Amino acid sequence: MTEDNRSLDRLLAWAEQQPEPSPEETTAFAERLKAMEGSMAEAAHMLENGDIAVQITSFTEGGMRGDGGFIAHPEDKDYIETKQKYRLVNPGDRRVILLRLIDNQWVVQSEQFEQETDSSTRKPEGAGEEEIER
Secondary structure, three states: OOHHHHHHHHHHHHHHHOOOOOHHHHHHHHHHHHHHOOEEEEEEEEOOOOOEEEEEEEEOHHHOEEEEEEEEOOOOOOHHHHHHHHOOOOOOOEEEEEEEEEOOEEEEEEEEEEEEOOOOOEEEOOOOOEEEEO
């Protein structure tokens, strides 16, 4: 048996020991899932080598979650478009865009930007963290 299989066995054994959620917890969880329906988050980060890593998470009707992502390299044909979409300029820059599905169209609800000042600290853009409400 591999180490991965043993780790999975330990995780499953631990999960079996956990108490069942109460009716209130079950209801609260269902409400959180319902609230997330039709939402999506796109998180983009410019890496030290200029690559842009993008992670996308969305929640559809019924609480189904979808995850995806990609890396845009400076030599890729869509790199400039990706860089402009997320407004990333320097390595360390990060942007998170939150969207809602409204009338079958993804509509930006808010954006948050973070800019790296050096390799050990990050500071929000301007005087505080930029948040654009739409």
